[in-house]
Amino acid sequence: MFTRSLQLDQSIKYSDKSWIKVITGVRRSGKSILLRQVKDSLRRSGVSMDQLHVVRFNQLHRQLLIDWPSLAASIEKKLAAKKENYLFLDELDQVDAVVPLLQDLLSRGNVNLFVTAATRSLIGRLSPLRAQLVVIPVLPLGFSEFCRYQGHPADHQALYRYLNTGGFPFAQGVHDAHSLGNYLDEVFNTILVGGFTKHGTLCNPFLTRQLAIFLATQLGEAVNASKAVSGLRTAGVSVSNKTLATYLTFLQDTFLFYPCYELDLARNRTKPTNVKYYPVDPSLRNYLTNQKGALSQANLEALIFIELVRRGYLVHSSKRFTFIADRGQQRSYIQFRYSLRSQHDYDQVLAATLPASAHKQLIVMQAGDMVVTAPDLPLIRLTDWLVTPQVNPVDHVAHGLVEDDVGPALGGEDKLL
Known part of the structure; x- marks a missing residue:
């Protein structure tokens, strides 16, 4: 029950019923545990048990999943009248008719939706509801x-x-x-x-x-x-x-x-x-x-x-840099070297010149003894970079994010988010 503080804070921040919270990530990364922690947080805030409902779609009969009106009706029978109901729909990507199911539930006006999905393609299937989506990614522990x-x-x-x-x-x-x-x-x-x-x-x-x-x-x-x-x-x-x-x-x-x-x-x-x-x-x-x-x-x-x-970046490689990472309006140019054992090694890194205003980082596993750091290219040890909290971190949940595809596959055209 390790607490994923960032994801939990995001889930609570967008707990208003106007948002559909979609928690995505590889299987066994902790999505269901995060749902449980959100439930516990809501209980501590005064939400009663009869307002909290969990549906695990991997445990339902396949025929029920196909017949979404019956599924919606069975869920609605459990909802508390005249109260806001928090619905936790675990592994929603098991359902074919996700949009009509969610639209039916939202039409009641007293339903607050939290969803988990183990596939990226579910986001594309939810495109008719894009204006209401908040996508919260969960990866294995960093x-x-x-x-x-x-x-x-x-x-x-x-x-x-x-x-x-x-x-x-x-x-x-x-x-x-x-x-x-x-x-x-x-x-x-x-x-x-x-x-x-x-x-x-x-x-x-x-x-x-x-x-x-x-x-x-x-x-x-x-x-x-x-x-x-x-x-x-x-x-x-x-x-x-x-x-x-x-x-x-x-x-x-x-x-x-x-x-x-x-x-x-x-x-x-x-x-x-x-x-x-x-x-x-x-x-x-x-x-x-x-x-x-x-x-x-x-x-x-x-x-x-x-x-x-x-950390919420869209990451690319480059011939001149290890990675180019974009998040919001910020672009970071990142060089990674296992070691810098001589000034020559460091000079090779500096050869990829950029304007002084560009945000650049040089990450190293072992710094070496002969490196003179340039003022506009801070040198950071990898272990420090991995654990140092970000300066002015941005909330990297994705609002209205829809991927038309999971991206190009060996020759397709990239679809940027």
């Missing part, structure tokens, strides 16, 4: 949360442990590698089973796993269609570009992997090919590759990318 949960100081040893334990909440109580592997196997298979149930065109779990393994082995490397097809053929899987795109979309839709597209700074446009893919949690990379997580450039780069996503 390094800072991991340290607080485990009581570790934020040092290199804790970072190594985090790379190998990961941030899935339940995994924090697992104390041996075999049990952790079994748990991650269960997480991965649960995602496959749930996803294949909703995606009627998917029928090959072996292909899905091999594609996930391939992406995990290419951490930090740009991937295009021909490279992916070639890599899968090496693993004994023959696949067309079209089929590959469908399964890659599935891995993104279920939040297992996040794409990072290259940004052409001259035109301020994303490039549709050569995309980097990062797993939502470092433990998944270890599980898929059957390797321990080392404190390497690629693994730590993946950690920074997911941390930027967790």
Whole structure:
């Protein structure tokens, strides 16, 4: 029951019934626990038990899910009359007719909706209600949360442990590698089973796993269609570009992997090919590759990318910078180097010049002894960056966010939010 303070504060901040709170994220990341914590907070504020209602759609009979009017009627029977009712709809992406169901419930005027979803595509399906949506992303625990949960100081040893334990909440109580592997196997298979149930065109779990393994082995490397097809053929899987795109979309839709597209700074446009893919949690990379997580450039780069996503940034790669991160009106140019052992290494970083007014950060794992920091490029140790609260943090819930698609899949055009 670790408290996700930021997400809980956001859920409470937008608890007015005029908003539909949609809590999204990979399975087992803590969405249902967050709902329980929201309920507890409402109880402490004076809301009575008869005003709180939880519907877990993964536990309902499939026929009832198809017949949404019957489902709406069964929910409405439980609502308290002449009171505001707080409805917690867990795993709503199990339902086909989500819009008419929510519209029916909202038409009563005394319903306040909290929703969880384990797929990105649900947001697109909710487009008719976009003006009322607040999307609150939940990812596995970040390094800072991991340290607080485990009581570790934020040092290199804790970072190594985090790379190998990961941030899935339940995994924090697992104390041996075999049990952790079994748990991650269960997480991965649960995602496959749930996803294949909703995606009627998917029928090959072996292909899905091999594609996930391939992406995990290419951490930090740009991937295009021909490279992916070639890599899968090496693993004994023959696949067309079209089929590959469908399964890659599935891995993104279920939040297992996040794409990072290259940004052409001259035109301020994303490039549709050569995309980097990062797993939502470092433990998944270890599980898929059957390797321990080392404190390497690629693994730590993946950690920074997911941390930027967790903080609400839209993140791109660049030929000149490790990442370019946008949030609201702020753009940050981020360079990451494992170490800077000489002035020459530092001068290479400085070669990517920008106007003095640009927000730039140089993040390093090991600073070295010969570095002279330029005034407009602060040098930050990675462990400090991962745990330091942001200056003037913005509320990064997304209002009216609708994704028409989960993004391009090896050759499609990017759809920016």
